Amino acid sequence: MMNTHKALSLHVSRFAQFGAWGMVLALLAACGSIPPPPSVPAFPAEEPNTKGIPSAAFTSFETGVKALEEKPANFIDAAKSFEEALNTYEASRNRQIKARENHKQELVQNEKALEAWKALHGKKLAEEPDLKKQLAQREEALKNQRAALSEGIAAPDYVVARLNFAYTREKLGRYEEAVKAYKVLLDKNVADATIRLAYGRSLLLSGQAKDSISQFEAVLAADKRSLDARNNLAAAYLKLNDLETCLNYVKEVLSAQPKNVSAIINLGLLYLKDKKYDLAELMFKKAIKYDKINARAYSNLGLTYYQTNKLPFAVINFEKAIGLDPSMDEARLNLGSVYLDYLDYARALEQFNIVLSRFPMHYQALVGAADSLYGTSEYKEAIDHYLESMKIRDTNTEVLLRLARLYEEKMSSQADHKDVAVGYYERLIKISKPAKGDPIHMQLANLKAIIQMEKDQKNNPPPPVDENPVDEEPTDQGATEAPADQAAAEAPADQAAAEAPAD
Incomplete structure (x- = not known):
């Protein structure tokens, strides 16, 4: 067992x-x-x-x-x-x-x-x-x-949330982020024409006009009657400076729909680019007639007045555009520029800061805010904004000149401020290549001479003065002859005034 x-x-x-x-x-x-x-x-x-x-x-x-x-x-x-x-x-x-x-x-x-x-x-x-x-x-x-096990799992993407995320990024001017969000939707075969148009528009606004065209053309190929695709194609070709193709698409839209506001605005922008200001003004006013709450029309009418130096009218229209659409950064930036022209630095800074609150690395807003801070004598803050703008574009000669002058004249508390200024002057000259007689060369040479003189004085200080000389010669009891500079200082006021050169 x-x-x-x-x-x-x-x-x-x-x-x-x-x-x-x-x-x-x-x-x-x-x-x-x-x-x-x-x-x-x-x-x-x-x-x-x-x-x-x-x-x-x-x-x-x-x-x-x-x-x-x-x-x-x-x-x-x-x-x-x-x-x-x-x-x-x-x-x-x-x-x-x-x-x-x-x-x-x-x-x-x-x-x-x-x-x-x-x-x-x-x-x-x-x-x-x-x-x-x-x-x-x-x-x-x-x-x-x-x-x-394979049931009940959430869908791979929250499509409606991503669509709204992309839309809000677009409205905030964060076009590159909007491009990525719309691209995710298209890659997931959410191939709605509205999404493709929005994707193309974000590409266009982010500076990728050529890439945007293929998206608009895809929408037009799927729907030959799409006026939205034609309007966006007109805007893309306008951006590429192909005015003839732009005008052709505008005409196609207006022939089908004479009161199409987007096409009328595109026509106005075409005239504005061609410096036909009267016609541009007429088109934007026509667009407002058909759509009284179109912020884009008011903004572009303000731009027309700005470019023709009718600044009060420009301000009115930019403010109207912002009132209708507070997220319209283009209008805010232009309004800030008008305030800079008026030397109203506080109001200019307010507009630029609103844009920066939504888009911290917006180049034009950074430079505009820096100019405003320069105007209000907030020099350190101005430098900080200019330096941020340099991370985006480091070849702006105006910014280089302002940095050079700020460090030379306003940053004396920084030990090497003159050397920093020299660096910006040299970068400016390397990029702009000014003529030999340009004053910038003399300004740089003088600054370098001052730096050298200060170094020489530091390295070779004058000998100390002996306060107790051994063999001091006796002096006359009478008054000694005053040095020339002292004499001049003690001259009667009316005499000094009389001898002063006329302005």
Whole structure:
């Protein structure tokens, strides 16, 4: 008769292939009892969701929508909320995927355990109807959970949140970020014509006019009647200075729809570029006649007045445009430039700072803010803004000249301020290549001479004056002759005035 130790060894070796569960079952079998079949592990708990969207992400999205519904629309807060919705959504989806992967491994182990249980007790199930029923239930649960592993996971992207995220980035002037967001949607085959137009428009506004054309042409190829595609193509060719092609698209739109405001504005911009200011003014006023709340029309009418030096009218129209669309950075930048012309530095700075609050590395806003700070004698802050602008474009000769003069004249508290000024003068001369007689050469030479003189004085200080001379010659008791400079200083005021040269 086989002893207990040997029987136990045989059971363990037989069911070791089924893993830990198999080992447990072998031990129980050796003890003579029939345990119930292993239970299927609970399916991972679902995170709270609203309308099929993780609730936290849905709440952030709704917050963004409310920000857009404000009067005026709060694009800054809306953009933050939509970005938070996307991040929350992605984090929730990743947790779901990870939980499913872990549960899949648990099911694999559970299936092995059930196989071990059947191998050990299968022959006895005819005598154990309850256990047979439990086994069937376990196997059905295992099958259902396997099928459910690929179900219920959030879609790969929160499309409507990403669309609104891209839109708010576009409205804030962050066109490169908008380009990336729209591109994600297109790559996910969200091939709506409106999205492709928005993608193309963001490319155009981010300075990628050539790339934008292919997007507008794709929309036009899908819909030969699309006036939006034609208007955007006109704008792209205008940006590329292809005025003839621009005019052709404008004519196509106006022939189909004579009161199309976008086409009328494009025609006005074409005239403005061609310096036909009267015609440009006429077009923008016509656009306003058809659409009295078109901020773009008011902004471009203000630009026309600005370029013809009608500054009061320019201010009125820029302010009207901003009132209709506070996110219109173009109008703010132009208004800030007008205030600079008026030497109203505080108001100019206010406009530039609003743009910078939305787009911290906006080149024109950085330079405009620096000019304003220079005008209000906030020299250190002006330098900081100029240096930030240099990170974007370091060849602006006006900025280099202002930096040179600021360091030369206003930064004496900095020990090497003259050397820094020399560096900016030299960069300016290298880029602009001024003529030999240009005063900038003499200015640089004089500054270098001053620096050299200061170095010589430091390296070769004058000998100290002996305050107690040994052989001092006796002096006359009378008054000594005054030095020439002292005499001049003591001359009567009317005499000095009489001898002063006339202005």
